[in-house]
Amino acid sequence: GENVEQHPSTLSVQEGDSAVIKCTYSDSASNYFPWYKQELGKRPQLIIDIRSNVGEKKDQRIAVTLNKTAKHFSLHITETQPEDSAVYFCAASTAPGGSYIPTFGRGTSLIVHP
Amino acid sequence: GAGVSQSPSNKVTEKGKDVELRCDPISGHTALYWYRQSLGQGLEFLIYFQGNSAPDKSGLPSDRFSAERTGGSVSTLTIQRTQQEDSAVYLCASSLVPENIQYFGAGTRLSVL
Numbered sequence: 001g002e003n004v005e006q007h008p009s010t011l012s013v014q015e016g017d018s019a020v021i022k023c024t025y026s027d028s029a030s031n032y033f034p035w036y037k038q039e040l041g042k043r044p045q046l047i048i049d050i051r052s053n054v055g056e057k058k059d060q061r062i063a064v065t066l067n068k069t070a071k072h073f074s075l076h077i078t079e080t081q082p083e084d085s086a087v088y089f090c091a092a093s094t095a096p097g098g099s100y101i102p103t104f105g106r107g108t109s110l111i112v113h114p
Numbered sequence: 115g116a117g118v119s120q121s122p123s124n125k126v127t128e129k130g131k132d133v134e135l136r137c138d139p140i141s142g143h144t145a146l147y148w149y150r151q152s153l154g155q156g157l158e159f160l161i162y163f164q165g166n167s168a169p170d171k172s173g174l175p176s177d178r179f180s181a182e183r184t185g186g187s188v189s190t191l192t193i194q195r196t197q198q199e200d201s202a203v204y205l206c207a208s209s210l211v212p213e214n215i216q217y218f219g220a221g222t223r224l225s226v227l
Contacts, residue, residue, distance in 0.1 A: 032214065042220070100209075101170060107155075
């Protein structure tokens with residue numbers, strides 16, 4: 001089955017700096033890669049996703065890049081703010097069709113210091 | 115509209131007791147998932163329901179865990195003879211197929227004493 005590795009487990013940055021979180025996956029059939037943000041005590045929420053027919057996707061300060069050859073994808077957050085502090089999870093899965101069961105990384109705790 | 119609703123939000127039980135956790139998905143969402151999240155850990159897949167298909171139970175850790183989904187809507191996760199290692203937050207998510215964007219509930223925090 002799919003295996004997703006996520007690094008780093010903890011990331012501490014100063015407000016205004018950029019943050020990068022990286023994930024690798026093992027199943028070359030995976031074609032959908034969402035990122036979730038989970039604030040302390042809250043539910044995970046989708047912040048951005050990418051499908052395998054594109055290499056990069058941006059949404060304001062957040063971007064995701066995908067390298068299918070190397071089987072890795074990354075989350076980039078620019079101009080970080082204290083409210084970006086949270087645990088971020090990546091996931092990989094096949095979609096659409098079939099049984100869509102994403103495999104999640106173990107999470108990255110991002111701390112943005114004001 | 116209403117999001118995914120889970121109840122109870124917190125459950126404290128004694129070792130050996132059975133517990134039932136409930137999930138109300140977003141109306142119209144045909145896919146429903148249960149996950150377990152232990153303190154500081156990632157999301158561990160438990161079970162997946164999609165429409166009228168047989169559920170994918172490949173993530174259930176033991177035969178003490180079971181789940182059902184009645185009428186393609188509400189789902190109940192049952193843990194029999196609870197053990198201390200079952201203590202965790204149990205998250206439910208639902209999605210539309212083929213969009214497959216998961217919307218999570220707030221979770222049930224289970225504590226087994």
